[in-house]
Amino acid sequence: MTDCIFCKIINGEIPSYTVYEDDVVKAFLDISQATPGHTLVIPKKHVPNIYEYDADFASQVFARIPKIARAIRKFNPDIKGMNIVNNNGEIAYQSVFHSHFHLIPRYSDQDGFSMHFADHTDQYDDAKYESIAHAIKEQVED
Numbered sequence: 001m002t003d004c005i006f007c008k009i010i011n012g013e014i015p016s017y018t019v020y021e022d023d024v025v026k027a028f029l030d031i032s033q034a035t036p037g038h039t040l041v042i043p044k045k046h047v048p049n050i051y052e053y054d055a056d057f058a059s060q061v062f063a064r065i066p067k068i069a070r071a072i073r074k075f076n077p078d079i080k081g082m083n084i085v086n087n088n089g090e091i092a093y094q095s096v097f098h099s100h101f102h103l104i105p106r107y108s109d110q111d112g113f114s115m116h117f118a119d120h121t122d123q124y125d126d127a128k129y130e131s132i133a134h135a136i137k138e139q140v141e142d
């Protein structure tokens with residue numbers, strides 16, 4: 001994709017601070033550094049989002065993530081945890097439409113990163129869970 005910022009990073013038109021690279025993925029520091037060491041892992045092939053991954057592509061890309069996560073964890077002994085985040089669609093905070101995974105090392109509960117999961121347990125009963133699970137299950141393709 002000629003107008004894709006991450007494709008430009010892959011082909012060297014835009015510089016980046018690379019932390020890992022092979023024939024399948026490139027990992028480089030996110031310019032925003034939500035926390036120190038915040039890294040993006042991107043497939044070298046342009047795919048806009050997770051829905052475009054087939055099983056083989058997913059196994060190739062996902063297989064690279066743990067070793068990059070371990071390297072980030074090792075670079076600073078103050079790292080206590082890591083959030084791995086993949087945004088799909090504008091509503092889900094995706095701003096670059098070349099699929100990517102954020103590896104965000106966590107240092108403390110005040111390190112500048114947070115996620116909020118609302119708890120709506122009190123609005124659900126057995127029938128409602130069952131109906132949603134069933135509707136999704138029906139859509140699963142081979």
Ligand code: 5GP
Nearest residue numbers: 005016028029030031032087093094095096
């Ligand atoms: P998204 O919001 O799509 O999940 O994440 C896109 C990320 O790309 C953002 O965190 C943003 O900081 C990062 N980003 C955007 N442009 C550049 C760039 O030119 N270089 C680097 N290293 N990161 C970028």
Ligand code: ZN
Nearest residue numbers: 004007046098
């Ligand atoms: Zn791209």
